[in-house]
Amino acid sequence: MTDPRQPDPSIQLYDTMQRRKVPFVPTTAGHVGMYLCGPTVYSDAHLGHAKKEVAFDVIRRAFLHFGYKVRYVANITDVGHLQNDADDGEDKLQVRARLEQLEPMEVADKYFWSFVKDMEALNVLKPSINPRATGHIGEQISLIEELIARGHAYESGGSVYFDVRSWPEYGKLSGRKLDDQEEGVREAVREEKRDPRDFALWKKAEDNHLMRWDSPWGVGFPGWHIECSAMSLKYLGEGFDIHGGGLDLQFPHHEAEIAQAEAAGHHFARYWMHNNMLTIGGEKMSKSKGNFTTIQDLLSQHDPMVVRFLLVSSHYRSITEFSEEAFASAKSGYRRLTEALHEIERRLPDAPAGASAALDAKISSHTQAFEDAMRDDFNTPKAVAALFGLTTDLNAALGSGGVGKETLERARRAYLTLGGDVLGLFAGSGAEREDDAEVVSALMDLVLKARQNYRLNKQYAEADELRDTLTKVGVTVEDTKDGVRWKR
Numbered sequence: 299m300t301d302p303r304q305p306d307p308s309i310q311l312y313d314t315m316q317r318r319k320v321p322f323v324p325t326t327a328g329h330v331g332m333y334l335c336g337p338t339v340y341s342d343a344h345l346g347h348a349k350k351e352v353a354f355d356v357i358r359r360a361f362l363h364f365g366y367k368v369r370y371v372a373n374i375t376d377v378g379h380l381q382n383d384a385d386d387g388e389d390k391l392q393v394r395a396r397l398e399q400l401e402p403m404e405v406a407d408k409y410f411w412s413f414v415k416d417m418e419a420l421n422v423l424k425p426s427i428n429p430r431a432t433g434h435i436g437e438q439i440s441l442i443e444e445l446i447a448r449g450h451a452y453e454s455g456g457s458v459y460f461d462v463r464s465w466p467e468y469g470k471l472s473g474r475k476l477d478d479q480e481e482g483v484r485e486a487v488r489e490e491k492r493d494p495r496d497f498a499l500w501k502k503a504e505d506n507h508l509m510r511w512d513s514p515w516g517v518g519f520p521g522w523h524i525e526c527s528a529m530s531l532k533y534l535g536e537g538f539d540i541h542g543g544g545l546d547l548q549f550p551h552h553e554a555e556i557a558q559a560e561a562a563g564h565h566f567a568r569y570w571m572h573n574n575m576l577t578i579g580g581e582k583m584s585k586s587k588g589n590f591t592t593i594q595d596l597l598s599q600h601d602p603m604v605v606r607f608l609l610v611s612s613h614y615r616s617i618t619e620f621s622e623e624a625f626a627s628a629k630s631g632y633r634r635l636t637e638a639l640h641e642i643e644r645r646l647p648d649a650p651a652g653a654s655a656a657l658d659a660k661i662s663s664h665t666q667a668f669e670d671a672m673r674d675d676f677n678t679p680k681a682v683a684a685l686f687g688l689t690t691d692l693n694a695a696l697g698s699g700g701v702g703k704e705t706l707e708r709a710r711r712a713y714l715t716l717g718g719d720v721l722g723l724f725a726g727s728g729a730e731r732e733d734d735a736e737v738v739s740a741l742m743d744l745v746l747k748a749r750q751n752y753r754l755n756k757q758y759a760e761a762d763e764l765r766d767t768l769t770k771v772g773v774t775v776e777d778t779k780d781g782v783r784w785k786r
């Protein structure tokens with residue numbers, strides 16, 4: 299295994315900007331600065347969001363394993379993300395605030411904490427810094443002022459726009475130059491811009507706009523893209539190492555981030571990494587399409603580690619198709635690993651002293667294969683295959699006689715380090731939690747059937763009592779048009 303004090307120099311990653319795999323060379327030896335575009339906190343996260351978070355969590359964990367210190371900054375968007383990507387429509391948080399009769403900031407907090415809970419369950423490490431857009435209005439205003447001073451932005455009607463024509467490099471990440479994203483945009487917004495491709499850095503707040511701040515251009519709020527340029531530079535510095543996000547953010551979001559930072563004279567991210575999408579029935583899982591399953595819903599029925607295993611079983615740059623079959627196979631694959639680990643733990647106390655050379659050699663070669671896979675653009679499916687290879691050899695050795703204690707310990711360490719620390723798969727004891735989830739699910743079926751019978755017999759008091767008792771222990775029951783659903 300790699301010496302943890304010597305940062306491994308042989309990691310290759312796919313850089314979207316260069317459109318190829320390149321060796322990773324950090325700005326500061328032994329350190330990695332990573333920035334990830336985080337969630338807009340206006341609703342519960344779905345499994346597609348989990349794909350992104352787990353993908354970058356594994357990358358971070360791999361760097362740690364290979365001896366790097368990592369500063370991981372992931373922002374929280376709590377202002378400025380409008381319904382329409384082309385600078386029009388209402389703020390997504392404000393729409394939700396009206397629906398739920400809450401303050402926009404209550405919406406942000408509610409869904410921020412819900413996101414934190416989901417990520418904890420999925421064993422995603424907490425970011426080193428989790429900056430919020432509303433906490434960095436001053437930094438965003440300063441960056442906009444720099445852009446105006448350098449002639450790359452202009453004020454118009456109380457809003458400020460980035461002048462795309464002044465920055466010929468705009469479009470270099472995505473290769474998309476002419477998409478103006480102007481469909482369905484109000485005439486007033488169109489008229490304010492010199493070029494339809496110009497994007498908002500600052501927006502004038504209409505009277506009914508709740509989130510508003512003073513600025514040199516009047517009362518308003520920041521555009522969506524500027525927060526990421528300002529906060530990544532603030533916490534990671536000039537020329538930081540890696541910027542990540544979903545593939546769908548390449549344009550316009552990341553393109554705008556780069557233009558804003560570089561046109562203001564800064565050195566921006568040196569590598570760009572993008573995860574592909576989680577799909578269902580071949581279509582991207584998304585809130586707007588309504589084809590999503592929230593992480594909470596999923597975790598009320600399934601072991602979070604099986605969900606995580608499903609996600610790491612495909613490469614971050616590949617599409618992950620979510621289906622019942624994919625889930626069933628993740629479940630049995632995950633069980634194979636945890637059963638092997640449990641078998642080692644069961645045998646360890648009585649194992650004969652000493653090592654078993656043949657199995658030792660196999661543990662080394664599977665460990666090597668795992669690490670090589672991770673060095674090669676974080677190839678998790680290959681890494682998982684190495685763990686399965688280890689499991690096959692371990693099971694064969696265990697089946698044909700006693701394995702020495704030292705070797706069992708080595709095997710255990712390999713599972714816990716590679717599967718646990720790097721892939722993040724063994725939070726708690728996986729197999730037990732999986733069994734737990736199955737028992738809870740079977741019990742809930744019984745309880746809901748009993749409640750249904752009470753209602754059919756018009757025993758409403760009893761039915762309500764059942765529901766109230768469930769509420770007390772944190773289980774919510776909802777009657778929907780498709781039947782009864784529950785979650786905890």
Ligand SMILES: Nc1ncnc2c1ncn2[C@@H]1O[C@H](COP(=O)(O)OP(=O)(O)OP(=O)(O)O)[C@@H](O)[C@H]1O
Pocket residue numbers: 335336337338345346347349350543544545546547573574575576577582583584585586587
């Ligand atoms: N299905 C998905 N697979 C992988 N990543 C996703 C998926 N859906 C969203 N993301 C990522 O999560 C981040 C935030 O997504 P967003 O809040 O726009 O979700 P969404 O469901 O796509 O919403 P909408 O449909 O309203 O655009 C983005 O970086 C995006 O790339």
Ligand SMILES: [Zn+2]
Pocket residue numbers: 334335336526551555
């Ligand atoms: Zn961003």
